[in-house]
Amino acid sequence: MSQLTQGELEVMQILWEHGELKPSEIQDNFPRSIKNPALRSVLGVLLDKGHVSRRQVGKAFLYKAKTRRESAFRSMLGHLADQFCQGSTRALLFNLVQSEKLSAQDIAELERIAKAASGTKSQSPKTTRVKSQKGN
């Protein structure tokens, strides 16, 4: 499935956050001013690409994200890895760890998360929930 452009991504973010919306509601939640037909133009592209679905309710269409946020994220990350890390997200990760300035505490946290995620002998399998915090 083809990559999301900037504008398409802006729309997807709103759908991921709010669920099922009609165009005017997306407009209301848009980070910048956008005219209705311009927005619908983007929605049309997203529909063609299969990233959203829509259903008619009354006279309006409700749009819903079909591609999951995590999938889109992974896809874009994978694309970046293709370009800069021989296609390996792992190599990308190592690169990132190397260039980020991490505190000892960060590193400990990192290790805990890694172990919990690998599902092996984790020391304290508490709620190491980090996920995509969208506390908007």
Place this chain on the structure above:
Amino acid sequence: MSQLTQGELEVMQILWEHGELKPSEIQDNFPRSIKNPALRSVLGVLLDKGHVSRRQVGKAFLYKAKTRRESAFRSMLGHLADQFCQGSTRALLFNLVQSEKLSAQDIAELERIAKAASGTKSQSPKTTRVKSQKGN
């Protein structure tokens, strides 16, 4: 500086790898078939955007990458973090660590790299100096 497109990135990769080249040489190293004027069109865009410089030698132009590979990588990674991790590459890193399936060995390696890069005082800070990336 504006983001690199797919085609622009393909050209940059070759310049990063080979140094200073003239268009026909870039063509020879191109992963797919591309006609000379098409390539020069991309080079022109890269020149406008400031990502490459060129100098005339004889009757030909030699093109050289001006933006460093690491800078472009970090920039694109930052862009991705803006979209999916509230602008924090650190959050992106944590997310990645969580979703990658890492072996215990990977985790140990990760920790080693992290500590070396951060130059912490928890261990022997031997080869701390990894790289000094400065903004281009």
Place this chain on the structure above:
DNA sequence: AACAATGTGTAGAAGTTACTGCACATGGGG
């Protein structure tokens, strides 16, 4: 029934990326 509000459909313009074709310039070998 007429009207305003809301929402859709369609047409199309502007900018960018990616590409093609062709004419022109320069430098070495006959």
Place this chain on the structure above:
DNA sequence: CCCCATGTGCAGTAACTTCTACACATTGTT
């Protein structure tokens, strides 16, 4: 000097993204 290979300059096409303008349809209210 003429020819030809290499390389540039320039004009223009095609697809895509983003956006605008405007007409038409539906619903609720008066």
